Amino acid sequence: MSELQALIFDVDGTLADTEQHGHRVAFNRAFAEQGLDWHWDERLYGELLQVTGGKERMRFFIERHLPAGTFTAAELDALILALHPLKTRHYGEILRAGEVPLRSGVERLIREARAAGIRLAIATTSVPKNVTRLIEHSLGEEALGWFEVIAAGDMVPNKKPAPDVYRYALNALDLPASQCLALEDSDNGLQAALAADIATLVTLNDDTRGQDFSGAALVVDQLGEPDDADWITLARLRQLHAHAAEPSQ
Ligand code: XBP
Ligand code: MG
Numbered sequence: 001m002s003e004l005q006a007l008i009f010d011v012d013g014t015l016a017d018t019e020q021h022g023h024r025v026a027f028n029r030a031f032a033e034q035g036l037d038w039h040w041d042e043r044l045y046g047e048l049l050q051v052t053g054g055k056e057r058m059r060f061f062i063e064r065h066l067p068a069g070t071f072t073a074a075e076l077d078a079l080i081l082a083l084h085p086l087k088t089r090h091y092g093e094i095l096r097a098g099e100v101p102l103r104s105g106v107e108r109l110i111r112e113a114r115a116a117g118i119r120l121a122i123a124t125t126s127v128p129k130n131v132t133r134l135i136e137h138s139l140g141e142e143a144l145g146w147f148e149v150i151a152a153g154d155m156v157p158n159k160k161p162a163p164d165v166y167r168y169a170l171n172a173l174d175l176p177a178s179q180c181l182a183l184e185d186s187d188n189g190l191q192a193a194l195a196a197d198i199a200t201l202v203t204l205n206d207d208t209r210g211q212d213f214s215g216a217a218l219v220v221d222q223l224g225e226p227d228d229a230d231w232i233t234l235a236r237l238r239q240l241h242a243h244a245a246e247p248s249q
Helices: 018-033 042-048 054-065 073-096 106-115 128-139 141-146 164-173 187-195 234-245
Strands: 006-009 119-124 147-152 180-184 199-203 218-220
Touching: 006 164, 018 042, 018 054, 018 073, 042 054, 054 073, 073 128, 106 119, 106 128, 106 141, 106 234, 119 164, 128 141, 128 147, 141 147, 147 164, 164 180, 164 187, 180 187, 180 234, 187 199, 199 234
Parallel strands: 006 119, 006 180, 119 147, 180 199, 199 218
Antiparallel strands: none
């Protein structure tokens, strides 16, 4: 049987609740800075989350929610390319202000895994800068070195639910999928990890509760801390991983 060698973490929604309090706010600030009167409220943003990637999400919004012909194809491309760096800058300011803490149990589990010699990687659709900033501002600058691989954003041709970003991470770790476990929060993320054959633990959040998580090794509310009724230890992850590797009857 293949022993667990590495954990591959999704970022948005998994390490921290970045979407509604971070990315959404940053998109709205970018729209205002560009002189656009668009505002994404929490409900609309919850729907837009079905599309991963900030540039792809803005394109989806414009194509689905604005009157046809509002922009020519060339104007649309140019607008998205202009907005996305503004949004990334605003998002960085939100992280720098410490407004998006890590989710319960994330730091504890990362430290436990490191202490046990488990390798760590990231697989996300968000841009690399957003990942490094979140890690720096929440775990400290030295924590950047804890993650051997940060597979992110446009480093792969197709974003989640495509498996590309997970395959990229496996390749960079030089490990087979059977020696890794993914941690995700969304149906798109779960599909991406499963399509790369990686057993996956899902931690739910308010935007993803109610999605279809068939195929997950386990679905929980949070990783949790020792005072919580249920919390996820590295020993539990090893069990889940071993169980997921058993041939189905
Ligand atoms: C995360 C995302 C990201 C962010 C925005 O999905 O969809 O697109 O919302 O990121 P996942 P950028 O957690 O499944 O990786 O604006 O940096 O693209
Ligand atoms: Mg996510």
